Amino acid sequence: MKQSYDQIRKIHRMEKENSELVRIDEDFFESLPEFIEEEKSKLQETKNTLDDSVMRKIFNIKIMLEDIIYLREKKIINKAILKTKNNEEDIKNMTLEEQKMYYKIVNLLFAYQKLAKGPFEDQKEEKIKTIKIKIVQDVPKFIGTDMQEYGPFEKDSEIEIIEPIAKIFLKKGIAKDNP
Numbered sequence: 001m002k003q004s005y006d007q008i009r010k011i012h013r014m015e016k017e018n019s020e021l022v023r024i025d026e027d028f029f030e031s032l033p034e035f036i037e038e039e040k041s042k043l044q045e046t047k048n049t050l051d052d053s054v055m056r057k058i059f060n061i062k063i064m065l066e067d068i069i070y071l072r073e074k075k076i077i078n079k080a081i082l083k084t085k086n087n088e089e090d091i092k093n094m095t096l097e098e099q100k101m102y103y104k105i106v107n108l109l110f111a112y113q114k115l116a117k118g119p120f121e122d123q124k125e126e127k128i129k130t131i132k133i134k135i136v137q138d139v140p141k142f143i144g145t146d147m148q149e150y151g152p153f154e155k156d157s158e159i160e161i162i163e164p165i166a167k168i169f170l171k172k173g174i175a176k177d178n179p
Contacts (some may be wrong), residue, residue: 002031002034002035003028003031003034003035004035005039005057005060005061008061008064008065008068009064011024011028011068012064012068015067015068015071015072016067016071018091019075020075020093021040021072021075021076021092021093021094021098022093023093023164024093024095026096028095029095029097031107032065032127036058036061039054039057039058039061039115040058042054043055043058047086060129072098073101076094076098076101076102076105077105079091079102080102080105080106080109081109083106083109084106084109084113091162091164094101096145096168099145099164100145100147102145103145103147104147105147107146121129128146128162128163128164129162129163130160130161130162130163130166131160131161131162131163131166131167132158132159132160132178133158133160133161133166133169133170133175133176133178134156134157134158134159134174134175134176134177134178135153135155135156135157135158135159135161135169135174135175136155136156136175136176137155137174138152138153138154138155139151139152139153139169140152144162144164144165145162145164145165145168146162146164146165150165157179
């Protein structure tokens, strides 16, 4: 989705006001370079005028984006910490890239806890639950949220896959529950 200054301002305001992650388009971060280039082009066009509003706008965009990223990182890290404490997973409103980061942080925290607790406590390995689903469309090979390679899967095939990926497939209509 193409970005706009007003949209970035809205996301920034909402991200600051809410303790939960704000829903953003999956391609939000990927669409930013094109938007920034357009704004820089506008700056070049107004370079010989006395109007510095475009330069202020670009500066404001930079500040807002840095703040959005910081706020989202902080919320994701807090969610990862909660996952290691009470095993409640909350990936709501995370982009796929943010989900990858979340799972890496969770894995690092579990490894740290195992190391820190060491011989003082019997640390049970967290078993990641798998779910049987039926694929309703062809799926190419991909890297999962656990950084493992999966696929390709053919339409109408029944597979057993880790719960986070199964939930994504079910949510996006790529698969359905297998009875």
